[in-house]
Amino acid sequence: MSTSVAPAGPRALARRRRWRSAKRFWQRYRAHRAGITGLAALVLFAVTALAAPLIVGSDITSVTDAPGAPLEAPSGQFPLGTDRFGRNLLALVIWGARVSLLVGLLAAVLSVAIGAVVGITAGHFRGVYATVLMRVTDWFLVMPTLVLAIALATVMSRSLGTVILAIGVTSWPTTARLVRAQTLAVESRPYIERAKALGGGHWHVMTRHVLPNVMPLILAQTTLMVSSSILSEATLAFLGLGDPTVVSWGGLLQDAREAGAVSAGDWWYLVPPGVAIALVALSFTLCGRAVESALNPRLGASR
Known part of the structure; x- marks a missing residue:
């Protein structure tokens, strides 16, 4: 007695195709x-940022209950020293990951979304x-x-949203520009x-045919934009245009500059946040290049 298997529906077939595509992407x-x-480093940074309230506590940013003296050098109690208010600098670096990563991700998503719609x-x-759009x-x-x-941050209120x-x-x-070029190539098919x-x-x-074909480019561009967004946030904050709260x-880094850490030789005030910014930017760049090569095997073969 033979049994027949009912053919899978369109949704099941679509899910299988998406699963196979995701599996091929991960293999590449x-x-x-x-x-x-880069991915392992980003996971570590993300877990650290999410668990910051559990690791260092939520009162670490208070300047009235600082546990140490201002500008203490690294020691057993304070592995990265203290800032100009006597706060634990290691705890501040861990807590600062929350804001820097959040601003970098949201700014990159906003930038890529605008660019994708325009392109x-x-x-x-x-x-x-x-x-008109291209001009x-x-x-x-x-x-x-x-x-x-x-200029935009100057005329608006100082906040993370700004x-x-x-x-x-x-x-x-x-x-x-990149999405428009890809859209023109897709539209000619x-x-x-x-x-x-x-x-x-x-x-x-645009949504059923063009967008799926340009989505790999959008994803790769997003990972690359996060690193530049984090650097831009750090620059605006360093110039005193960020949210002071x-x-x-x-x-x-802005606090270190105002405290005269450069001229005083207080390297522990400058190096940790600078290294953190560099490592996160490098990690996102490595992930972006890998995503770009995985989504476009010909690009990876040409390198």
């Missing part, structure tokens, strides 16, 4: 040792609309991103013409 990603190293719509609609994009490209972010907005709305043009001939509207073509790595 694992081949990049630098990417695995896809400009590549799809063409004409006057695309020309605006070119204007943002020729203007120094940091100068625009500083920093995220200042970084996000000034760093999207590169993503827009025959199945796009078939979709339009069968009655597919603009929204259907929160602790971040850039804010610690």
